[in-house]
Amino acid sequence: MIPVIDFTSESVLDQIREAYTTVGFAVFTNTLTSNDQRVMHRWFEDMKSFFELDIETKKQYSYQAENNLGYSIMGAENVDPTAPKDMKESFNYNNTRMPEELWPREVEGFKQIGLETIRIADDLTIRILSKFDTILDTGTTLVDAHQDPYNTTRVIHYPAYTGPLEDKQMRIGEHSDYGTITLLWQINDVPGLEVQDLEGSWHPVPYANDGVVVNIGDLLQRWTNDYFVSTKHRVVNSHIDQTRYSMPHFVDPTPGTMIVNLRDEPSKYDPIESKEYLMWRLAQSY
Numbered sequence: 001m002i003p004v005i006d007f008t009s010e011s012v013l014d015q016i017r018e019a020y021t022t023v024g025f026a027v028f029t030n031t032l033t034s035n036d037q038r039v040m041h042r043w044f045e046d047m048k049s050f051f052e053l054d055i056e057t058k059k060q061y062s063y064q065a066e067n068n069l070g071y072s073i074m075g076a077e078n079v080d081p082t083a084p085k086d087m088k089e090s091f092n093y094n095n096t097r098m099p100e101e102l103w104p105r106e107v108e109g110f111k112q113i114g115l116e117t118i119r120i121a122d123d124l125t126i127r128i129l130s131k132f133d134t135i136l137d138t139g140t141t142l143v144d145a146h147q148d149p150y151n152t153t154r155v156i157h158y159p160a161y162t163g164p165l166e167d168k169q170m171r172i173g174e175h176s177d178y179g180t181i182t183l184l185w186q187i188n189d190v191p192g193l194e195v196q197d198l199e200g201s202w203h204p205v206p207y208a209n210d211g212v213v214v215n216i217g218d219l220l221q222r223w224t225n226d227y228f229v230s231t232k233h234r235v236v237n238s239h240i241d242q243t244r245y246s247m248p249h250f251v252d253p254t255p256g257t258m259i260v261n262l263r264d265e266p267s268k269y270d271p272i273e274s275k276e277y278l279m280w281r282l283a284q285s286y
Contacts, residue, residue, distance in 0.1 A: 002195055002205050007031045007127075017135050024216040024231035025195045027208050031127075036120045037210055043117045044187045048245065049107045050091065051157040061091070061102050068152055068282055069094055070102045074159070080173025080234075081284060084166040087240070090156045094118070096148075118153055121183055121249040125151075128181065128214060136224065138262050146180070150252040150275055158192075158235065158244035171235035171244070177217040178281040179252040184213040187245035196232040205233075219252070219277060225263040252278050 004027045005015045019026040032040070050058070055073065063070040069092045075085035093102070095118040103111040129142040136142075158171045171192060186193065186207050193205040193213075205213055221230040235244070253259075255275040261267035 002027060002203055004029060004206060004208055004211070013131060013135055016131055020132075020216055020228045022229070023195060023197050023203075024221075024229040025205065025213065025233070026215075027206055027211045027213050028128075029208050029211045031124055031212055032120065032210070039113065039116050039120060040185065043113045044185075044245065044247070046107050046110055046113055047091075047155040047187075047247070048157075050104055050110065050155075051089065053104075053106055057106060058089075058104075061104055063092065064099070064102070065282075067094075067097055067099070068092060069098055078173060079175035080168075080170075082168075083173040084169040086173060087161060087165075087169065087171045087237075088156050088158045088235075090154050092152050092154045094152055114153075117247075118151070118249075121153060122149070122151065124183060124212070125149075125181070125249070125251050128183075132228075136227070136262055141262060142180070145253040145257045146251065148254040150255050150278065152250045152252075154248050154250070156246045156248070158190075158240075158246075160243045161240050165237065170237055171240065174232045174234040176230045176232050177215060177250065178219060178278055179217040179250050180220045180223075181217055181251045182213075182215050183249040183251070184215070185247040186211075186213065187247060188243075190239050190242045190244040192235040192237075192239055192244055193246075194234055194236055196234075198229065198231070202234075217251070218281070219259060219274065222269045222272075223259050223262055225261045225265060225268055227263055 002025050003019050007028045008030045058071050061071040063072045071091045074089045078085045093114050095115050133142050189207045194202045196202050216228045216230045218230045220228055253274040257274040258271050260271045
């Protein structure tokens with residue numbers, strides 16, 4: 001079962017510790033101000049307008065691998081290298097390394113609102129990492145390592161589909177995320193996201209209106225010497241005849257950060273530079 005946690009609860013630290021040392025996922029409520037919620041709702045409408053553009057227009061903003069930014073057509077990615085291509089299209093954006101020519105011009109205010117969503121996600125990220133630092137008794141180690149982060153935000157469109165599917169083809173194949181944490185807004189209530197627990201069973205992620213799903217990435221599992229767990233997840237085809245949207249915000253440390261065991265115990269992993277690790281993982285998906 002994936003827990004739903006009130007971010008303002010007096011027991012939030014205990015609930016976070018339990019969630020992220022067992023299943024690696026939680027859904028948080030009461031995280032944003034009403035004004036920030038309005039910004040996010042506006043962005044969700046702008047995002048839908050972008051995906052409704054014709055394919056040739058969207059391809060003007062095509063994905064740039066060197067930046068991990070831009071538009072990816074249906075079938076461009078398979079996060080599970082053993083499975084067919086994912087049944088989705090997506091658009092990656094960022095506030096520090098985004099080339100101007102990748103911002104779509106057809107949707108009024110797209111860049112302005114997009115940048116606001118990054119500010120909102122980055123602010124919430126620091127609040128979450130601060131709680132992790134408290135739980136891990138690491139001072140401000142995680143917060144400090146994300147002051148100039150290599151974050152990427154993505155909007156994803158899963159079109160409704162009624163045609164044939166290849167064997168093992170899903171909306172998104174099973175995978176774990178690469179970085180520190182991922183914040184995910186489930187933009188509509190169409191089900192499909194599932195998480196695998198440590199025993200191998202799959203569980204649906206509940207939808208919470210104005211909630212945000214937060215999961216541990218592989219880098220943070222490595223950083224905490226397996227104290228926090230990064231678990232596999234997928235988007236299954238149970239409602240593939242319905243359109244689905246989501247917005248993950250992938251959080252990665254400031255480039256140059258060395259990932260060294262934060263726990264006072266023998267290390268299971270060698271130190272590694274954060275961006276080097278990220279680019280190595282991305283190269284396996286595209």
